[in-house]
Amino acid sequence: MINFGFSISKPRAIDIDRNNLRKSSEITREMPELQSCIGCGSCTATCTAGNLTEFNFRKVHTLVRRGEYQGAYEEMNKCMLCGKCRLVCPRGINTRGVVMLIKRKLGDF
Amino acid sequence: MKRSSWTDYQKDIADDNYYYARSCIRQNFFPGSEKVFLDILSKDLGRDIYDDPLHTSCTGIGYHSDVVPLETIMTVVARQFALMSEAGYENFTSSCITSFGIYTELLATWEEFPELEERTRENLFKATGREFKVPKNLAHTSDVMFHHREEIARKAKRKLVNVYTGEPLKVVEHIGCHYAKIFPKKGIGGSEFPYVLAGMVESWGGEIVDYPERRHCCGFGFRNYLVQANRGYSIANSQRKLESMAPYKPDFIVCNCPGCSMFLDKWQYTLAEMEGTTYGQNGAGIPVLTYEEMAGLVLGYDPWELGMQMHQVDVEPLLDKMGVEYDPSAKYLGGDGKYIGRPESAIVNSCSQEVLYKMKK
């Protein structure tokens, strides 16, 4: 192989066809209310971890629902489970349950 | 072709008396193509086309790379138009898609902002003492070829057909971004479903492949290629297209943009050398043709006269399929008949998939 002094960029697009959606559909089946997220972002706005790090609960679970599991487990582990997000969620999503569920499905529990 | 929407996007293309503007990339990497275009127009079709030794680069690459300012390029373009007027022509045709985009963009700019045209006239006059008239008709050379496609079809020596199976050849057409994506009305078929190359292919017996990444850029992107560190981004775009078209098993790719022809051809070599992947059948690359070469083959020109030995991906498998007779030993002979040397073997041309697989392991 020849080294040309650069490497080929990896595609950034979410490719639904290439992603394995099994875990994602398991997650939405167990917690169907997660689908009702309207992306308002109040969870992240109130999140302690989200104010100290890049952690964005809404984004992580949305990516997970699209079958993008890479890094989701590590991200969810930034959550301290304090539950403020559950108190502010206008859609009544059991956010702490979602964190636990995603960790369980995608981590090494 | 199923879609007929291209008919909504028609443009006027002059039938004769063209002023020809060359392309920097094409004349360097595919010099045979420009020559054959002039030959086809003048000899096969009997049209008047003027290849003016005075004209220059349009400086579009510099412009898109932010090194040539707008005023400068406007003046350069004005000079080309002045040369055209001086030579007594009104129909401007450019070999380069970037240039075509530049001319189209500047004509539109001048129309919207007449004061800019005025200033350009002043600048041109101060710098060169010349004056210009905007062309009556502006077309890309592929538009011109499209315009004459039926006449070429009538004069064709062979068709875009696999001589062994009798099936039409499967052709991937790739349109340069600046052809119609900026001004959809200025391209035949518009920006979504351009018909300029598809029309030629269909008239000459081939079959167009419509694949998911058809609209995607070849990856040249000026700055993205010119800076070495960014080339990974450039090549990733070509790779995305090649991956998307490969399942359709195309016999060749045809482009109307010199940059695209070059990148789709040469990045195949690079991808093969970097990752061991090739996209054509039988483990080789997919040959990439300019539309001039495609027309030349149809009209019976000798492939080496068309300059097809300059390609990174060997075209011989395609020539065989089309039943083109050629002298394999003449491939690397110069115009004077002297041996000009041959490149080293490359994965994109010599290895079968099986070998690659082992190499990767």
Place this chain on the structure above:
Amino acid sequence: MGYHTIVIGGGVAGMQCASELLRQGVAVTILEKESELGGKIRNWHKLFPTFTPAEEVLAELRSRLISSPNLAVRTGCEAAKIASDRVVLTSGEVLECDSVVVATGFTLFDAKVKEEYGYGIYDNVITSADLERMFNEGAVRLKSGVTPRRIAILHCVGSRDEKVCQRHCSKVCCVTGVKQAMELKRMFPGADIFNFYMDIRMFGPGYEEMYREAQVDYNVHFVRGRISEVSPTIDCRLQIKAEDTLTGRPLKMAVDMLVLLVGMKSNALNENLVAECGLKAQPSGFMQPRDSFLHNVESNREGIFYAGAVTAPKNVGESMNEGTAAARAVVEWLAKR
């Protein structure tokens, strides 16, 4: 009273207006360009948010009109020129009257204009209207005859789009998209439905609840982002590209069917109303009522009234309300005159 009003357009607004006028003793002539009354919902399957069959509503409207001796229905004819006391048909025939209600509704956006979505080019790109037709035919099938496994529904086709000169929101497409997703899901419980939306505008009662039901109980996927282009795949599916704006990542997938939620365009006849009849239109092309609050079923010309989607995108209920309101305004005006 002995008055005679011409109602132009026999859709839900026109029919409701006519029935109300008849009830008040005004003789009515309905001009309808199609061969029968009913307008757009004639080809519609079910109405949101109650999933009431459109035919049920139409049947009731027809029955309100059926037995009146004061009613004349002229199908297959169009008005060329309108004044408060007479309507000239395109055939040249002149109809005398005491007032006119314009209930000409809207035109469906032609999805072919957004050619990047491949409507009319790829087999399984259809519009919401096509889908309703399929529902009415009782079967939603791909061109190949098989049932779709993955369907994308694209909102705002021909709405809120400067590129096609449709700046306005067509209002009903969001909820239609949700309704159609639910109907599709009922038909194909195993299928994946993806709604690509820009904003979800659930303006009516029960709409938001329906949206939520679609999300939670029907597992319809909602992706915020406009599909930018559609291409065919080697297995004759459609590859769509969009940005999942909530994750900030481009997204692509192959779907079996793409449904384009075509918006409401101002009626093509409106230009004629402006040019020939001295009526005013809004920049969106929809007719301009005299006042948006106090006189919203009246035109800028005395004796000419508006009802329904001729002035703005409206749902069926709103159009019918305007039919009633316009009838009342007509009666008041006639009495005052």
Place this chain on the structure above:
Amino acid sequence: MEISDMTFFASFCIPFIAGASIMFAVIAVKYISWLRNLPRKDWRLIAKGVFSMSTLRALWEVVRESLLHRRIFKVDARLGYMHMSLAFGWFLLIAVGWAETVAYLGFQWVPLQGHVFFKYFVPLNGITAHKPVFDFAMDFLLLFVLSGVAMAWLKRLRSRALGMRKTTNHILFDRVALSALWFVFPLRLLAESVTAAIYGGGSFLTGGLGRLLDSVMGEGALGYAYEPLWWMYSLALGIFFVAMPFSRYMHIFTEIPLIFLRHYRLRPEAMEKSYDNFEVEACSRCGICIDPCQLQSQLGINEVQSVYFLRDRRYNMLQQKIANNCLMCGRCEQVCPVGINLNTLRLNSRSSMRNIPHEGRYNYLRGVDRSLGEGRVGYFAGCMTLLTPNTMSSMKRIFEAAGEEVWWADKEGGACCGRPLMLSGEVDSARKMVEYNKSLFAKHGITTLVTSCPICLKVFREEYHLEGVEVLHHSEYILRLMEQGRLNVGREQGATFTYHDPCELGRGSGIYDEPRAVIEAVGELLEPEHTRHDALCCGSSVANTAISDAQQLKIAQGVASQLEETGAQTIVTACPLCKKAIARGATRQVADLSEIVARCIK
């Protein structure tokens, strides 16, 4: 006849002997393995406790609880009687039966079946003289037990008659054991009655029934029934004994060692350990824990209550969703007649399902300090309190009125206390938060830590081990300020309050009186129906990650309506989460304790 010549064996005894042997063997194996696996620390506790007063106290509790079932009497007298009649009655039958043998035969070794089936062996060994006093006593005791059996049957049919809304839904194995147990005493009655009819003896019950049977069936038929009845009696006992160590009835014996171990201060912990087996198998599945559970009463969720949780855990079929679906309000623990540490066991079950945290997890907390102010008194509002800013501003007023210099630990947002993670079984991860907050407290040198969140309070007290720092809930702190005369509040004329005990504050930390004292200082306190130890949970407990928002709301509405029934103008609580939850379901004002104090400051 000499006693040594007497016969104490008949073939029908075989099921009984076999059953009893298997039972004792299995129990022995279980206890030995559990004890062997006890951690060293627990053994030390046993060694320390065994020769102390603890043993005697344990013995007394065994009598009270294992035989008399005092705690069940507290729940419901009828239920208590039922359990007592079965346990104590059977015990007495054995004890008096033994005395009866002694009375007939003197102190002499008699095999076990000789005692149990004594009535059968009496005529066999030619004993003709009866001792009517014993006959009467044994009949009386049998009747006592039978009354319990009858009530048990009634409970199955109509649980409400015994004060239970819902009874345990048993698995098949338990049903077999249960049926065997139910048949033991009626069969004994029949066998002894028939024996009395043929050979005489028996008092009012067995004698009476014997005479009745004799008159109905005739002597011949009785003769045929005699042996089979004894067989069936023995068989019922045998089946019950075999089933016992594998069924709920394992509790009969297990409760006894559990009581002793508990008196030696053995407790379940954050991680599962061998001692847990004693607790788990001491559950009798009486189902008393079901009724207080609001998941059942409000939401109709079954199969998650402690009885089912313990059952599933015991049989190694515990599902995560069962372990997770619990509010950990502690209402079941409050009434458990065996005194099992239900919350801790639930927690360590969750913990056993947890992952091993990565070293760097929560490293983002490192070096973060967003605290404000200075003072020996630290105020940790708690995450949830940040969403009830009225509590924060009221505390600020209280601090100012008392002239207290305060260090605000998390006014601008801080790390979580760690308890929510612990409640979800992520004990190791929670340690990171504990360490972080401890170092923050140490850095600012506080001596008193006040918190408005009972969830934080509990973990600060139990897990933080803050040397030299007194941890107070704001209710305790406010009361102290008032008692010290540093905070003067006036009464609000005509103001009526009702108080909701937060689970973590009341049952969790034993703080019931302080908030009430504070409320009574500013107005009139009206107690709701369920209060103090029996207070309801607001439903929003962070311990539950399973129920939905709608379900939380339903529980909250139930609690709110019960609080509103008091007629009080204001519902007061002392937990931000409870406040948020109850406010969703209430039509009246809901306030934190600090708010009603702040507005009465003079």
